[in-house]
Amino acid sequence: MGRSPCCEKAHTNKGAWTKEEDDRLIAYIRAHGEGCWRSLPKAAGLLRCGKSCRLRWINYLRPDLKRGNFTEEEDELIIKLHSLLGNKWSLIAGRLPGRTDNEIKNYWNTHIRRKLMNRGIDPATHRPLNEPAQEAITSISFTNVKEEKDMVNASAFVVCKEEKIPLEERCPDLNLELRISPPYQHHSESEPLKPEVKISPCFVCSLGLQNSKDCSCNLGISNGTSSRSDSSGYDFLGLKVTDTSVDYISSEME
DNA sequence: AACATCGCCAACCGCCGTGAG
DNA sequence: CCTCACGGCGGTTGGCGATGT
Numbered sequence: 519m520g521r522s523p524c525c526e527k528a529h530t531n532k533g534a535w536t537k538e539e540d541d542r543l544i545a546y547i548r549a550h551g552e553g554c555w556r557s558l559p560k561a562a563g564l565l566r567c568g569k570s571c572r573l574r575w576i577n578y579l580r581p582d583l584k585r586g587n588f589t590e591e592e593d594e595l596i597i598k599l600h601s602l603l604g605n606k607w608s609l610i611a612g613r614l615p616g617r618t619d620n621e622i623k624n625y626w627n628t629h630i631r632r633k634l635m636n637r638g639i640d641p642a643t644h645r646p647l648n649e650p651a652q653e654a655i656t657s658i659s660f661t662n663v664k665e666e667k668d669m670v671n672a673s674a675f676v677v678c679k680e681e682k683i684p685l686e687e688r689c690p691d692l693n694l695e696l697r698i699s700p701p702y703q704h705h706s707e708s709e710p711l712k713p714e715v716k717i718s719p720c721f722v723c724s725l726g727l728q729n730s731k732d733c734s735c736n737l738g739i740s741n742g743t744s745s746r747s748d749s750s751g752y753d754f755l756g757l758k759v760t761d762t763s764v765d766y767i768s769s770e771m772e
Numbered sequence: 773a774a775c776a777t778c779g780c781c782a783a784c785c786g787c788c789g790t791g792a793g
Numbered sequence: 794c795c796t797c798a799c800g801g802c803g804g805t806t807g808g809c810g811a812t813g814t
Contacts, residue, residue, distance in 0.1 A: 628780055629780095
């Protein structure tokens with residue numbers, strides 16, 4: 519048996535939203551805030567499925583949406599993020615303020631795929647189109663680890679692993695030196711790493727966008743030195759990263 | 773002008789993860 | 794534990810305007 523439907527389909531509208539429906543939804547959310555999408559349609563006087571209301575709000579009506587054409591910088595950021603994350607549109611959208619996962623997904627499928635094809639790059643693998651199929655060059659795994667002995671302050675954290683491959687096998691068009699794991703730091707039993715030698719650019723700089731307003735380290739890669747504003751951690755994919763962990767909790771609280 | 777095809781994108785569908793009971 | 798409701802996500806569809814024939 520499948521799950522029961524999320525709403526009474528027989529009594530719900532489908533298809534394009536009308537101006538009146540939009541107005542009702544906006545007015546209701548302004549008055550009561552987001553949440554409890556299941557009961558929202560009835561409370562707001564809408565003949566819509568709760569999911570449909572949520573989607574309409576998130577993808578179209580939310581006041582903080584950017585709308586309009588993607589910039590060249592956004593294009594390149596999407597491409598690089600996609601090469602790292604794959605079709606994780608919500609994660610990619612998280613790095614593009616004012617853009618939704620649906621918008622980025624559509625934009626990818628209609629514009630960026632073609633753009634990469636024109637460059638001779640396979641949009642699925644980010645490798646040259648004429649290159650024979652090979653093993654994936656880089657595999658990145660995210661592993662939720664819980665109850666790790668040493669992780670006193672984190673209830674959950676992410677371990678990212680990047681498998682190394684010879685440089686000459688990498689796609690020349692992409693900077694695969696990018697890493698989404700917390701930068702490797704040597705920890706010697708006898709000689710713990712001193713805070714002042716922890717050198718690492720923020721994620722935006724790692725993507726080659728040193729001049730971006732999203733840069734959190736105020737550092738260009740070329741400059742080669744780092745002055746972390748907060749020695750207890752730094753920004754990684756929108757998450758607070760400490761020496762050994764990604765702080766999910768603080769990001770969720772924001 | 774009429775019809776066919778293409779491209780875009782809003783919206784839907786179904787699955788999955790999570791948390792409450 | 795187990796079940797179930799809910800929110801969230803990614804893949805897909807369908808309507809509609811633009812463009813080509």
